[in-house]
Amino acid sequence: MTTLAILVLPLLALTTPDALLQAPPQDTTRQASQAQAAPNQVRTIVLDAGHGGKDPGTHGRYAKEKTVNLELILLLGRKIKSRHPNVRVIYTRTTDHFVDLYERGAIANRNKADLFISIHCNASPSSSKVYGTETYTLGLHRTQSNLDVARRENAVILQEKNYQQTYKGFDPNSPLATIMLANYQHAFMESSINFAEKIERSFRLNANRKSNGVKQAGFIVLWKTTMPSVLIETGYMSNREEEDYLRSEDGQEEMADAIYKAFARYKEEIETAE
16 A cells, blocks of 8 residues: 655744735836836736636525626736736636636646636535635645535536546545645745735725635645645625625625735735845
């Protein structure tokens, strides 16, 4: 029997004060010139609306996850482009169609993206009272609930053609397979956690949402991305109040703005680092 060695990387504490996330940095000529001279720039960002087409994702009483994800991702993209016109924004989908999980990460890799954001909605099979946001990076699940989220999101591959060949026999229903996937740690873990922490802080401060924190699990969509990458669960469609919030114009505006502010702070931090 082959022994599987698992490397567990601890979550890194973020020291950025909460107050810094209450407003994005101002776009000035001086900052633009500094960014051009900085060795690390966020030039390209890939935005991924989870699910789509034949794959609706989870759902509430009225809304489908695929629809909410797309509306949020397009709104976020417009905010980024309007305030950072020099940042190239690429979407994995802009309409209601199905995109293979491996292709989503491949789009980011082909375009040499500096950041990958995948937006999803959560659901609780056991209780309609569960609510709140959580942001994931690739890594070992620390609780059964983390594993369950990853298994549900990874199950999308069953709708893809030749998925067994594409994912080399990966079984999304196998806990061991998910653990093996999570063992593919890459060089961007620290940056991914840094950005994820900023997102969750911003949800609390700017959208007044309950944050369930930064978590890790084995997600195929994050598996082979070669840049800092996060998967955001914006709320629980199984919770009536949260579903109503996520499908509302005001709720989507608040959530997209909170993610944008986290992005703006992350971008400023990366580009001004010595």
